[in-house]
Amino acid sequence: GAVVSQHPSWVICKSGTSVKIECRSLDFQATTMFWYRQFPKQSLMLMATSNEGSKATYEQGVEKDKFLINHASLTLSTLTVTSAHPEDSSFYICSAPGLAGAGDTQYFGPGTRLTVL
């Protein structure tokens, strides 16, 4: 099946620094990728939809200037958490729609655990 990778798998940073998370589709092209955030014991919350060649679409309440998304190619989307603070500590997961049709299948990356000190 389709594989999505994420890097890094975990990161610890100081408050105020920026952190970049990469999401790659390894054996297929993804014109769309989704970025989720999951706090402990909470559901996956969609943050934004990343679109290759155009601006990302952000969900209500997500600051686009804080969470910068770049979909540079058909196999790479990046999420940069700018000026990270402890409340940004979370599990960030990307996904790409399945080949069978958008939404009916999603291939998730392994996630990135961010801890901001």
Add this chain to the structure above:
Amino acid sequence: RKEVEQDPGPFNVPEGATVAFNCTYSNSASQSFFWYRQDCRKEPKLLMSVYSSGNEDGRFTAQLNRASQYISLLIRDSKLSDSATYLCAVRSGGSYIPTFGRGTSLIVHP
């Protein structure tokens, strides 16, 4: 009312038991339904889609009740390896992105 609701549990059951989870959804226009399994500190993995007529995959049975707006997951003959969080996901016709519940934690003990 949240779009997708699940009892967080945990459901603590012995090996071999049968356990069932429900997931309610608020949008009557929802069209696609899924169950995902998520292990601790890992990404969700699709367990099964839920079809209108209900469907079974080995020890797992999923059902949809449109009238009462819920889906269910039944696990028979529980194994220790079934211990995980089970997330339901619901997609409406107006969106190609599913909404996830917060998950139900299952602990299967010897």
